[in-house]
Amino acid sequence: MKEVYITVVTEAWAFQFHMRRLEQLCVQYLEATINHQNVLEALHNASHLNLFFIKEFCLKFIVKETNYNQIVMSKDFEKLEQPLMVEIIRRRQQTPQARPQAEHQFESTGGCYDIEVFSCTNQ
Numbered sequence: 001m002k003e004v005y006i007t008v009v010t011e012a013w014a015f016q017f018h019m020r021r022l023e024q025l026c027v028q029y030l031e032a033t034i035n036h037q038n039v040l041e042a043l044h045n046a047s048h049l050n051l052f053f054i055k056e057f058c059l060k061f062i063v064k065e066t067n068y069n070q071i072v073m074s075k076d077f078e079k080l081e082q083p084l085m086v087e088i089i090r091r092r093q094q095t096p097q098a099r100p101q102a103e104h105q106f107e108s109t110g111g112c113y114d115i116e117v118f119s120c121t122n123q
Helices: 002-016 020-033 039-048 052-063 068-072 075-079 082-093 111-121
Strands: none
Touching (some): 002 020, 020 052, 039 052, 039 075, 052 082, 068 075
């Protein structure tokens, strides 16, 4: 789960310093690795770092029919701070048409290729 934290923090730096390519790589990595065990940590970190698009991605993942019960019944959910709990529960109660859309979208050129290019150009 440390990888998720490191990636979210790196994303925050990339955003702050206008490193668009690194920002894209972080988002692609998170989208590929978010799961039932780490989504609440990613949500917490994104919320505290004001990364709306990652927070939105996590919220959408959590409230999906196939994910919601398993995540909400977990021990990690019990430890989640109250404002985020409330946001999850309210989001789940909204109709699908009323749920906000993520504002941040990237063109995907293929995560593996992107990571190879990034590591080759930054050695």
